[in-house]
Amino acid sequence: MNTPKAIVIGCSAGGVEALKVIVGGFSTRLQQAVLVCCHSSSETMDLLCEVLNRVSSLPVMEAQERHPVQAGTVYLAPSGYHLLVEADWHFALSIDPRVNYVRPSIDVMFYSAAEVWREKLIGVVLTGGNADGASGLQRIRSLGGTAIVQSPTSAEIPTMPQAALDTAGADHCVDLSDIAPLINRLCLA
Amino acid sequence: MDTPELENIEVALFVQALQRRYGYDFSQYAPASLKRRIQQLSEQMECKTISGLTERMLHDPPLLPRVLDGLTVPASEMFRDPAMFRSLREQVLPLLASYPQINIWQAGCAHGQEVYSLAILLEEAGLYERTQIFATDLSERALQLAEEGIYPARDAQQWSRNYQAAGGNHSLADYYSARYNLLKIDQRLRRHVTFAQHNLVADGVFCEAHLILCRNVLIYFSNPLQDRVLSVFRDSLVRNGFLCLGMRESLDYASAAASFAPFDECLRIYRLAGQPERAFA
Numbered sequence: 152m153n154t155p156k157a158i159v160i161g162c163s164a165g166g167v168e169a170l171k172v173i174v175g176g177f178s179t180r181l182q183q184a185v186l187v188c189c190h191s192s193s194e195t196m197d198l199l200c201e202v203l204n205r206v207s208s209l210p211v212m213e214a215q216e217r218h219p220v221q222a223g224t225v226y227l228a229p230s231g232y233h234l235l236v237e238a239d240w241h242f243a244l245s246i247d248p249r250v251n252y253v254r255p256s257i258d259v260m261f262y263s264a265a266e267v268w269r270e271k272l273i274g275v276v277l278t279g280g281n282a283d284g285a286s287g288l289q290r291i292r293s294l295g296g297t298a299i300v301q302s303p304t305s306a307e308i309p310t311m312p313q314a315a316l317d318t319a320g321a322d323h324c325v326d327l328s329d330i331a332p333l334i335n336r337l338c339l340a
Numbered sequence: 341m342d343t344p345e346l347e348n349i350e351v352a353l354f355v356q357a358l359q360r361r362y363g364y365d366f367s368q369y370a371p372a373s374l375k376r377r378i379q380q381l382s383e384q385m386e387c388k389t390i391s392g393l394t395e396r397m398l399h400d401p402p403l404l405p406r407v408l409d410g411l412t413v414p415a416s417e418m419f420r421d422p423a424m425f426r427s428l429r430e431q432v433l434p435l436l437a438s439y440p441q442i443n444i445w446q447a448g449c450a451h452g453q454e455v456y457s458l459a460i461l462l463e464e465a466g467l468y469e470r471t472q473i474f475a476t477d478l479s480e481r482a483l484q485l486a487e488e489g490i491y492p493a494r495d496a497q498q499w500s501r502n503y504q505a506a507g508g509n510h511s512l513a514d515y516y517s518a519r520y521n522l523l524k525i526d527q528r529l530r531r532h533v534t535f536a537q538h539n540l541v542a543d544g545v546f547c548e549a550h551l552i553l554c555r556n557v558l559i560y561f562s563n564p565l566q567d568r569v570l571s572v573f574r575d576s577l578v579r580n581g582f583l584c585l586g587m588r589e590s591l592d593y594a595s596a597a598a599s600f601a602p603f604d605e606c607l608r609i610y611r612l613a614g615q616p617e618r619a620f621a
Binding site for chain 1: 342344370371372373376377414415416556559560563586588589590592593
């Protein structure tokens with residue numbers, strides 16, 4: 152049994168509403184760490200943390216440099232930094248140049264998580280107006296992880312999920328409202 | 341064996357080769373970012389594999405500056421994190437003003453954007469004439485670029501906004517001249533800056549400093565190396581001297597952090613608490 156250890160989620164334009172639906176739909180019994188990279192122009196993630204904590208049964212916080220990745224917790228990539236995971240399950244930050252014009256970049260987080268968790272990782276690409284996450288999702292799949300892409304028709308901005316489908320394909324391409332139930336099923340099976 | 345594991349072997353061999361051939365030790369760098377940078381360097385240098393990069397580096401010494409530059413230089417901007425620079429201007433500089441001579445160490449100065457930001461703050465506070473800034477970096481190439489102070493003009497708008505948000509009382513354009521697509525920092529700002537090569541991994545105390553800035557450099561270091569560098573900072577600072585780190589840096593796993601008291605925790609500004617610990621001579 153390849154019970155997932157972690158879930159990585161990438162989103163951009165329209166992402167906050169989508170995240171509320173997904174994070175709000177997680178089972179209280181979820182034992183996985185959830186890492187979220189959400190492109191945003193705001194300087195801190197405080198507001199998004201607050202918004203998600205209101206709907207989430209799991210604690211939601213900004214990922215802290217050097218701190219361990221804990222199970223059953225939702226982490227947000229801090230604004231202005233790429234978020235990476237070390238092989239020993241600790242967070243690392245980087246201010247290396249933007250990737251796909253953004254920092255944090257979903258691809259950077261996906262690549263690093265894919266190497267750490269391999270087949271025990273679920274990657275999720277949601278609504279957004281660019282192609283960030285597509286190549287990272289491909290990496291997740293090639294290392295045995297599971298890819299979920301929000302159906303472009305249910306996305307506020309379909310560009311990002313469409314790019315992910317074109318580049319990486321998906322194990323599951325489902326509407327927004329079906330993503331949390333699917334993750335619960337994959338993780339609690 | 342799949343690709344990530346092969347790459348990990350190649351990364352370890354690259355790091356060992358760099359150390360044995362040229363004496364630069366990257367073994368204490370945080371692995372995830374280091375691997376990314378090595379991979380990007382191989383791509384930029386059109387090597388098919390990291391082993392290919394290792395081979396070129398071993399046999400072609402003139403490549404070394406480029407390799408070091410690729411492994412070390414982070415992106416920066418002028419007055420990045422304006423709130424921190426505002427606090428320097430409003431809270432820290434007035435305290436430093438009581439010293440007849442002010443020494444500032446910018447550790448890991450990269451391309452110099454923060455060095456010049458600092459020089460502008462000091463100029464506007466009327467303290468620059470009695471200040472010496474030591475700007476150090478591992479990469480000689482970075483130091484050269486820092487010394488030249490030439491940047492893409494497209495950055496000017498963001499930098500001006502940062503400067504204003506940091507409490508700037510002129511226009512940032514007063515401090516540079518723009519030509520073609522480039523802007524060049526007023527060379528007068530360089531008059532109290534000494535650029536020098538210094539390796540935080542291996543080198544020790546560099547000067548006696550009243551203020552040390554080392555922002556977003558330690559994020560690339562493992563916990564033991566972060567701790568080592570903080571000890572060097574502790575031993576370099578005068579009593580009650582200031583240390584500024586990047587806004588998201590964590591000191592939670594460094595024992596040397598005990599020597600520092602938060603001055604503004606949120607902005608990652610610390611002060612050396614009491615007397616630094618020194619061995620009996």
